[in-house]
Amino acid sequence: MTADRVVITGIGLVSAIGSNLSENLANLRQGKSGVSEMEFLGSEHKGLPVGEVKLSNRQMCEMLGIVDGELVSRTFLLGALAVKEALGFLPPVVRGGLALVSGTTVAGMDVTEKLYPEPLPADSDPVHDCGSNTNSIAKYFGCFDYATTISTACSSALNSLIFGKRLIEGGVRDIVVAGGTEALSKFHLNGFKSLMILDERRCRPFDKTRAGLNLGEGAAFMVLERESSAIARNASILAVLSGAGNACDAYHQTASSPGGEGAFLAMERALASARLAPADIDYISAHGTGTPDNDASESAAIKRLFGQNHPPVSSTKALTGHTTSASGSIEAAFCILAMNNRFLPKNAGFSTPDESCITPLTSDVAPDCRIDNVMCNSFGFGGNDSSIILSRYE
Amino acid sequence: MNKVYVSAIANKVSEEEIRSLISPAKARRLGMLQKRALATALKALAVSGIEMPDMILNGTVMGCIETSLRILDGMASDGEKVAMPTAFMQSTHNTVASLIAIHTGNHGYNATYSHGAVSFECALQDAFLSIRSGQASSALVCRNDEITPLMRQNPKFFGNVQFSDVSEAWVLTANRDDGALFEIEDIVITHRNGTDSAEIVKSEL
Numbered sequence: 001m002t003a004d005r006v007v008i009t010g011i012g013l014v015s016a017i018g019s020n021l022s023e024n025l026a027n028l029r030q031g032k033s034g035v036s037e038m039e040f041l042g043s044e045h046k047g048l049p050v051g052e053v054k055l056s057n058r059q060m061c062e063m064l065g066i067v068d069g070e071l072v073s074r075t076f077l078l079g080a081l082a083v084k085e086a087l088g089f090l091p092p093v094v095r096g097g098l099a100l101v102s103g104t105t106v107a108g109m110d111v112t113e114k115l116y117p118e119p120l121p122a123d124s125d126p127v128h129d130c131g132s133n134t135n136s137i138a139k140y141f142g143c144f145d146y147a148t149t150i151s152t153a154c155s156s157a158l159n160s161l162i163f164g165k166r167l168i169e170g171g172v173r174d175i176v177v178a179g180g181t182e183a184l185s186k187f188h189l190n191g192f193k194s195l196m197i198l199d200e201r202r203c204r205p206f207d208k209t210r211a212g213l214n215l216g217e218g219a220a221f222m223v224l225e226r227e228s229s230a231i232a233r234n235a236s237i238l239a240v241l242s243g244a245g246n247a248c249d250a251y252h253q254t255a256s257s258p259g260g261e262g263a264f265l266a267m268e269r270a271l272a273s274a275r276l277a278p279a280d281i282d283y284i285s286a287h288g289t290g291t292p293d294n295d296a297s298e299s300a301a302i303k304r305l306f307g308q309n310h311p312p313v314s315s316t317k318a319l320t321g322h323t324t325s326a327s328g329s330i331e332a333a334f335c336i337l338a339m340n341n342r343f344l345p346k347n348a349g350f351s352t353p354d355e356s357c358i359t360p361l362t363s364d365v366a367p368d369c370r371i372d373n374v375m376c377n378s379f380g381f382g383g384n385d386s387s388i389i390l391s392r393y394e
Numbered sequence: 395m396n397k398v399y400v401s402a403i404a405n406k407v408s409e410e411e412i413r414s415l416i417s418p419a420k421a422r423r424l425g426m427l428q429k430r431a432l433a434t435a436l437k438a439l440a441v442s443g444i445e446m447p448d449m450i451l452n453g454t455v456m457g458c459i460e461t462s463l464r465i466l467d468g469m470a471s472d473g474e475k476v477a478m479p480t481a482f483m484q485s486t487h488n489t490v491a492s493l494i495a496i497h498t499g500n501h502g503y504n505a506t507y508s509h510g511a512v513s514f515e516c517a518l519q520d521a522f523l524s525i526r527s528g529q530a531s532s533a534l535v536c537r538n539d540e541i542t543p544l545m546r547q548n549p550k551f552f553g554n555v556q557f558s559d560v561s562e563a564w565v566l567t568a569n570r571d572d573g574a575l576f577e578i579e580d581i582v583i584t585h586r587n588g589t590d591s592a593e594i595v596k597s598e599l
Binding site: 105122130131142149 | 467473476477478485488489492493496498502505508510516524526548553555586
């Protein structure tokens with residue numbers, strides 16, 4: 001049984017609070033926010049704060065050795081940086097025949113919107129669609145003989161981790177690089193603005209005064225591996241992907257149901273698949289976007305499943321912005337960093353409790369606290385709700 | 395390990411079928427692809443007799459591109475003053491699988507694959523692996539894409555990507571007695587140098 005577990009043996013991470021794992025760890029621990037005035041997006045809505053990755057496309061092209069990168073999608077660049085860091089955990093000898101599972105929604109829209117109504121140039125790489133973005137990443141590294149793309153809006157990256165686990169459990173591959181990537185685009189900034197769910201201040205998840213989300217961007221990819229494979233090559237194991245749940249809220253295309261049915265079912269299924277009870281969970285990394293709707297709905301679901309004495313809950317969206325299709329893997333990476341470094345991320349931006357919400361974690365936990373199992377939630381438009389459980393490897 | 399059967403395949407639904415499966419009040423709020431996708435899914439579920447599958451999956455190359463184009467057109471003419479909330483809601487790729495879930499009240503596993511020419515096979519693989527392992531006993535797996543006038547005019551507008559005007563829905567089940575048409579033995583998906591290929595390994599009953 002034990003040898004069938006799916007473990008994590010590598011992580012690559014790019015977000016508004018760092019362009020690699022160690023920068024992200026330092027800023028996550030300090031609670032330093034990367035949400036600020038926009039520098040690269042070039043939208044006219046300058047008053048909307050965003051969680052931009054603090055690298056220009058040109059800088060990322062240099063880091064990746066790409067020339068003539070003017071029309072290369074930022075979604076691809078962010079994804080390639082994160083995959084590069086994740087692959088760095090694998091010795092060259094096992095870097096062949098790998099699977100790549102990526103989650104994205106924006107994909108090449110950042111380039112399409114720059115040119116529209118002119119078409120993309122004939123030699124564009126990647127082109128507009130989601131799959132092309134993933135395939136360009138696969139082609140850039142040349143070590144993947146399987147690639148796929150999941151597009152379930154804001155839960156895309158978490159669903160990629162869930163599908164990666166399924167590929168390993170189903171015997172399709174021993175090692176899968178899974179995660180998600182999303183760049184800011186005017187298309188989705190204006191889309192979220194039209195739904196009136198963007199806050200003009202830094203977002204305040206679970207706070208009584210919360211007024212919406214800040215959009216962010218980034219990418220995170222994990223090396224998922226069959227435990228026996230990791231042991232056989234003497235790899236360092238960072239965590240166990242011990243449970244996964246996916247459910248549809250089936251309520252509305254963009255609004256969450258008041259009782260959080262989809263969120264509840266996703267968390268309940270994650271616990272069942274990990275064979276754990278609610279009391280076994282030491283921390284919940286909430287989806288917690290800062291919209292009035294999401295936070296109340298997620299809180300209702302957490303209270304329903306865990307009761308009033310729920311484990312510490314926090315959202316890291318005030319640090320990174322809502323990184324949409326990348327949020328699931330970015331926040332799962334945060335969970336592993338926290339678990340292995342014995343701290344819990346505090347919920348930045350919170351000051352006033354709201355009776356319709358849980359009260360999130362705002363103080364430091366004891367440095368010797370034991371964190372064995374953490375739950376990471378990611379919910380999307382369409383009621384595509386997912387939850388995973390990550391456990392300490394011993 | 396469970397066996398995996400296909401118990402219904404629906405495609406090419408007629409306008410008449412769409413009208414009979416979706417009420418006019420509901421249809422008015424939906425784009426062309428959404429209407430056709432929902433009707434095709436409902437037809438497949440009805441044929442299979444499985445009303446509430448454990449999983450709903452969709453494979454789409456470009457998503458509801460017609461609504462995305464409407465927003466791009468809006469931005470091209472009015473800049474960032476444009477506000478099209480309904481179009482934005484319908485522009486994400488997962489809108490079709492969600493619509494089917496909302497319409498049928500299905501809280502099961504729900505996911506959308508968008509991986510070029512093998513999008514449908516990826517969705518099929520997710521369902522296949524889940525049923526084979528016993529995590530699910532049935533799944534609705536769809537493929538949906540639309541061709542707009544712009545793309546008819548210039549098929550390479552969004553780059554070199556192949557897709558067609560199609561709505562199709564398969565119902566997969568672990569139970570041969572659900573009117574099985576054939577068995578799926580494996581789904582093999584391969585990537586090489588930026589290009590994918592897929593094979594659905596079937597066996598006759």
